[in-house]
Amino acid sequence: MSLLRVAIESAGYEKKKDIIKDIHFAIEKGELVGLIGPNGAGKSTTIKSLLGLMDQLDGEISSKDGITYSYLPERPIFYDELTLWEHLDFVAAMEGLEELAYKEKANTLLDKYKLSKHAHENPTKYSKGMQQKAMLVLAMITNPLLYIIDEPFMGLDPNAMKHFLGSIEAERKRGAGILMSTHVLDTAEKICDRFLMIHDGHLVAKGTLEDIRRQCQLPDGSLYDCFHVLAEGTKNEK
Numbered sequence: 001m002s003l004l005r006v007a008i009e010s011a012g013y014e015k016k017k018d019i020i021k022d023i024h025f026a027i028e029k030g031e032l033v034g035l036i037g038p039n040g041a042g043k044s045t046t047i048k049s050l051l052g053l054m055d056q057l058d059g060e061i062s063s064k065d066g067i068t069y070s071y072l073p074e075r076p077i078f079y080d081e082l083t084l085w086e087h088l089d090f091v092a093a094m095e096g097l098e099e100l101a102y103k104e105k106a107n108t109l110l111d112k113y114k115l116s117k118h119a120h121e122n123p124t125k126y127s128k129g130m131q132q133k134a135m136l137v138l139a140m141i142t143n144p145l146l147y148i149i150d151e152p153f154m155g156l157d158p159n160a161m162k163h164f165l166g167s168i169e170a171e172r173k174r175g176a177g178i179l180m181s182t183h184v185l186d187t188a189e190k191i192c193d194r195f196l197m198i199h200d201g202h203l204v205a206k207g208t209l210e211d212i213r214r215q216c217q218l219p220d221g222s223l224y225d226c227f228h229v230l231a232e233g234t235k236n237e238k
Ligand SMILES: Nc1ncnc2c1ncn2[C@@H]1O[C@H](COP(=O)(O)OP(=O)(O)OP(=O)(O)O)[C@@H](O)[C@H]1O
Pocket: 013, 019, 037, 038, 039, 040, 041, 042, 043, 044, 045, 046
């Protein structure tokens, strides 16, 4: 069974004002799926629908029984009064993680993302990139089977980016499925197995890069070229 099955007929923020329509897809074990589309296309609205945050939703989101997921928002969110370690302790308590194992994993991740020295500080005082890395550590600590990630690349320095890509690869090998919304198309082209291209609230193309090229009628095009065709609406517009 798929980790996640999404069948959104429509969703929006106000009654009778649909923002996204007819969005159907699934995420399988070990798969990285890129959610791509211009500003305002409906990517965040799709993600909010999956997270159960949309009041106006006609459709069905189903996940494999007992699945745990982590959501990485585009803008990090922390509690004002807690240090990063206290955040980790909090998540571990909520998820019932075994103390020795999670502490060891946390230390490895903090070390990898160069946050060990700052683990007893309040993350609201971190730089943007440090906050993003802290969110990532918090997301990975629970060993989720599904990740929903909203634009992860923006604040990361090259070293953090390399580790982030390494972490994603390791999580996939462990069997986790990942849905990742991003505008960084050259990286997405290299790392994603499949893509969902949203334009104007509709899924206008989906599948592997080959599938997307065919749907955009650009047999040798890059993901960026295909995106441009979709965003400009010169071909294939719905
Ligand atoms: N809270 C909200 N209330 C009303 N309309 C909203 C709200 N959030 C988003 N929208 C509208 O929904 C549409 C889709 O927005 P969404 O945030 O899903 O786009 P996106 O693809 O994530 O864009 P971006 O790449 O800029 O992050 C836009 O027209 C936007 O104005």
